[in-house]
Amino acid sequence: MPPLAPLPSAPLTVAAVQAEPVPGDVAGNAGTAARLVARAADAGARIVVLPELFLPAYHPPTLAADPVGTDVAAAGDRTVDDPRLTALSEAAAAGGVTVVIGAAVRHPDGRRTISSLVVDRAGAVRAGYDKQQLWGGERELFVPGTQGATLSVGDWRFGLGICYDGCFPEHGRAAALDGAHGYLCPSGYLTGSEHRRDLYYPARALDNTMYVVFANSVGGADPWHFNGGAAVYDPEGRTLARATDTGEEVLVVTLRPAQLAATRAAHSMLVDRLPDQGSARLFLLG
Template structure:
């Protein structure tokens, strides 16, 4: 399928840093791939290795194609910048150092100025222990006019070659939906240079200082800048941003997102599709690479739920073990039903033992991938942040625990990648963690990462699994629900589903669905299916089962995650052993129809005195 390519092109595709371009629905992203090389001569295949913090892998799989530019020596600063931020952080194509060439054989542009750029059709995805290899067939190549020195070493990561000294700031700027201006930058600084100065230039070059800002993580800049009084964000077309700091050359960028115009593509002419800047908005997203596995969609074929409506304020309910209401009269269930479907994603994947930061990155990647498919709620398994390995937890719960204050708020910086995904996509993420409050015991809890940037502990597991868990954790004492887009979602963890009273209490307080992150061992998942079908049917609610893969050798898990409807039927289920994300729609019409026919909640009668 390759076009007429130079016979010796493979000799140019030696392993070095690559700038990978993806184009998904007109949204272009540029990301660094530390290892890019050729892997087959005839037909010519090129490969890029992407790490677990990179969203680009999911974009490559979604588009089925990519381009990669092997960096020239003078692109060291650009390589550092492209690898420091996600497309969800900022539109990097607005930087003055990012030139995009028009594609010839695909729909994906390529970064100009490198040793060679190739357009590729994705042929194979190879998961590796710490990275994922994306292999594409080269269908077009773009060579420089003259000799170009390749980038052999940048930063402190490699032993081959001499480091390239970076003196240039690389910057990008983008209009945010709320009327602010997001600015991102990387670059060196002199001794003690921790501050960045940001200036807005209008179309005539007149400067307006926007302030001085401290460095973010890794000494980069990522800040939302309020616009000057009277400045209309929609009128920034033609404006530029200058970012400066002591000891470095200033970086400049056009303001992306102003007027939602097309990104400039070098050489674009008739017949070249414009590369647009859709998908505005963002807070820092660090997404998992190997775990952006296929997404299985099921349920009613409805459009993704809109972003309007209430968003995830945790509602704490009373004790589900409370005695029934007296009097022998019907117990009235919550009469309100949601107005629109809720798309929910269930992540079935493996976690890394005691690696909270790594597991946050996995969760962020999968949540972002699911949100792009319209999910409003993403559910990950029990103890995802530390992995369900009780023996390791017993040896070192300090490494495994997330700290919360007495009110249940979490401010752990390791959660930041997931917080930013939730904020950018306006999605709620629910996942399991070991939690320790001041002066309190360890709990097996659920964290809710919400679109407003907060992380809370809405629920502690009430029913601990025998002595194995009781030796480590203290049980919770309260039930809880989350409210998302008018849907009330009851919360439970694993063994909680074995107790009918747990789901019944949630249903009587108005829950439309009950979510159960879990860690059922391989060979026992059939019990969860029986429990959750029953809990769904007897309470006319949706039930959601998020079960992991992997785990310790003596107690592995094999997934079989599922969503069950209010009549107990399977809405969607994931194959056992497959790393995947299950996406399903919770349908208010289906819920209403079942409750009209099966009126257990409305006709429930408690025993008379």
């Protein structure tokens, strides 16, 4: 087992956002995101995480009916140049923050993915990560991503996941083994899934002794009615901040290297993990 990545040298403040986007209105939703990013930046955040598919809204009929209007196009180097995102880019640059936000992305080869865009502190936009684990009817509209992604902000490292990815322990573990200190998860959990929503993400935190930042949508029309509950979890899976199940909220939390160090000293699963943990067993019958 290789050694873990060095711990960050200083605390970092992050924000988890829950809000309601308008189906199909990429420019309007980018404007909403810009307002929320500015609010988070004013509260000291340096990373802001918004929900899955926030730019077009998670509304399958609209995504199916208007792929041109709901997608953003990524170039071969994964950069995104879309005037509808100008307000969001300007808010990131003005606040000196890195933004992770959900989008439907069209790639040069024609693939359409559920992705997290990363808007850096200069306002440049890239398709940072494509969702690997598609859920249910998403497979009718999108193709899965083929690799994970790690985002570096200063000397902090964050694995990127999107909603259903976080239901798979292997996904968070892959991020941790790549040196992640945290896991950023734009999501879209529906009403009725509260138990699972509140179980998966603290579990990923404790499994991997890393912070988890979970963003979720609210509102929407049945059956796509979203249940909020945005949260930030510490490396033992304890709740540092949690939003209610309704309404717009911005949670701002400071992540601390000392807490990472203490947790990883007390709970050393990452270094104690056996390389052949999942190998077959021999059963003997007497």
